[in-house]
Amino acid sequence: MKVAIIVFPGSNCDRDMHHVLTDVFHLESQLVWHTDELPKNVDAIVLPGGFSYGDRLRAGVIAAHSPVIKDVKKMAEKGMPVLGVCNGFQILVESGLLPGALLKNTSLNFMCKWTEIIVKNNKTPFTNKFKLNQRIPIAIANGEGRYYADAKTLALLKKNNQIVFTYAEKVNGASLDIAGISNKAGNVVGMMPHPERSAEQIINPNDSKPASLIFESLLSTLGVTA
């Protein structure tokens, strides 16, 4: 069982994600440079946070045209679990794997703080260990984190159960307080908050148990018994 963590120029949460997957959850993970081919024996893909291409033009838009994205799309179509965190979410949106857009926060500032999100879909590969409406204390850190979609798209997201996480408080002005969504099939999930910053007790000032369920869900999806 192997997870590929895609590294773009400017990714900066790649090593954090690698540490959590490998050292905390004992899942074999590999950093894959964006111009390299996806290794053959990969079972899941993570697009980590950061500032790919320095957020030039628009967060995630240049990375969405990286060579590796073709492979990611292929695997996503085949149903492989794909998780995009923060800038990874922005890249998934820009590459068309997820609908909508991520805009500047209403505060117009970068915002790094702890908040709570609520699980709205516990059927995805990254949420199957949660109870519905379970709350997760989690770290957020972004400048362009306000999820936006038009009314029609939002209606579809609701109808197809694609809203995975919402914020428990008003955080950045996101449509329907969305913190994370999935594609229609449910295997591709994007979220602005950082589960890799929240799954270890020593750095989580609140409660690390809920955030660690995101990774335990993946373990269970991949058939790894913890």
Next chain:
Amino acid sequence: MSLTPQESEYLEKKIGRKPNSLELQIVAAEWSEHCSYKSSKKHLRILPKEGKRVISGPGYDSGVLDVGDGYVVTVHIESHNHPSAVEPYGGAATGVGGVIRDILSAGTRPIALLDGLRFGDIEKDHHAQWLFKNAVRGIADYGNCLGIPTIGGEIEFDKCFTNYALVDVASIGFGKKENLIRNKAEKGDYVVLIGGSTGRDGVGGSQFASDKLEAENRSAVQIPDPFIEKLVIEVILEARNQKCIKAMKDLGGGGLSCAISETADALGVGIELDLSLVHTREQNMSPSEIMISESQERMLVITDLKKLDTLKKICDKFRVPYSVIGRINSDTLMEVKLDKNTVAKLPSQIVANAPLLDRPSSKPKYLSDIEQVKKPKVPQDLSQTLLRMLSNPNIASKQWVYTQYDHEVGIRTVVKPGNDGAVLRLDNGKFLAAKIDGNSKHCYINPRDGVMGCFDEACRNVVCTGAKPIGMVDHLQFGNPEDPEIFWTFKESVQAITDYARYFEIPCVGGKVSLYNETDDGPIKPTPLIGVLGLIDEKPLVPKKIENGDLLVILGTTKDELGGSEYYEYVHEIVGGKCPAVDMESSKKTQDAVLELVQQDIVKVAHDCSKGGLAVAVSKLCIMNKTGCVISLEKIPSEKLHHDELLFSESHSRFLLVIKSQDEKQTLSILKQRGITHACIGIFSDKDIIFKEKTNAVARVRVDKAQEKWLNSLGALVTHG
């Protein structure tokens, strides 16, 4: 922007001829105050630099401390004051970039940033608001993009910084001892310039920074590009892993001139370089522009023929531009060519070592009576005074600032901004605590006691996390050193830092001097800044939730030391009075006692008592825990003081400890045994913060009201401004 007549004469004598104009520019850049430390160097020699953890090596731009198990921590501090005063966004951002490259130069990965910011009166001065907002945004945009967490810092507002800005940035690195760059070079090795292209930005920046800020010299301000810096970091660390780097130096003040001369001098070799090979941002740049441009995001790497191809491949992978600009020679000259023609040829030892100065100093006249001021009348309503103090921008929460900084990336941040010191976890299971502190108000009234207080405060903050101080850096910021009175305050500060560092056995592992910090209205107040690193072997003290019935214990004596206090300056607009002084012996004893109590796991929260005094320190504890507290003023160990003095005196060496009521006996007996002045002065309960004398409430505020003032006051000044 040139040499003094004496320096010209010295140079001609040393090289035996008249220098040409390019040579003169190279030397002028390197002999600027900013690069050469010509005024300060002689005096800095007294700082204790040795310690059992200190690793020193040739050409290190940062301090290196051994933290055990084969790991090292590196630390450095820099400022970017002149550029930030002109262009706060770019100035502050490139300040971050510069100090990070110093950490990188040692071969370590930057893992944290701290910043100290100073501006004019933020409540009234719109220009100060503009400088503040943009400096914060510059730091945020740069540090966040790099993925290096900004874990702490401090902010001060004072009229002496009107139309000016002090932007100090400290960075911490971490790595394996075996990966430290050895800094050795042999004849025939290649000199490679890696990173951003060399442009016309920042030309003459170090000379600009070595003079009074008279004109808005925008071309001397560098342009930030954090994306390139991020790639440069990854290139350098991968090159380090693949053993491609024999020696390395970052390009900062003085650009190529400094980097080449200092590298050649430190390594005892010659360097021959060809300027036509340098990748430039624009065409037709003159040799002198290339030599003294301070364009950012550049590193100078020395490698050998065997590794040159690997290094090129790594740069190509990250699409980072580079140019092989020269070779190492066996002589000790720096020879600058343009194609085949030699355009400058100088002994690097001469260039890298400016003739040092013996500047005259004399005690400033204003100091003779500044400690004598008439005491203000005690305010009728001390509750209102306390609320005013909590909304004072120097005291109010800095949340508006630190939430704009990514302080979590890297997943090391255990104790987060907003507490006393920040704590990072290290890969060997230990923890590193860090804090920087400065106080221009204290240092103006008494340079010696002031800076010692800053040092003590930084130590106390680190101790509050359970860490033992292991090293310090200083950043000495003063006005024009040619003024003997200013120079006296500089010398006085260095002596005080030395005395404290020796007594506490904390080695000085790095530092920086920034002079000529002058505004239209005169020099800034003396503003030395002290950064302290502490190490925790087992587990840090992460502040625990305070509950009803928990007790408040104070350590140390509250004295009649209101000079330079926020209470005098903000509430009464009094500049003067007795500056708080550190009693090193009792301070050390107190710090050791706190560490023991933390180790025994009987402390729920340890909090430093400093700016704003006891009343502010207690209020902060209450606000962060949304609880009230009843404090008995008559129990506080103190000199004979009025109520306002008791509440707001900023006497040093005081700690507040929160303990469970059942631990009272044990705590007090340990403190008694160790001979520490202490008292249990309060109990946490309900929703009111009450300071009472016997049964009379002297000041009383609701915790939610205190919280509203403290949390929002600073942000409100700039959010809609």
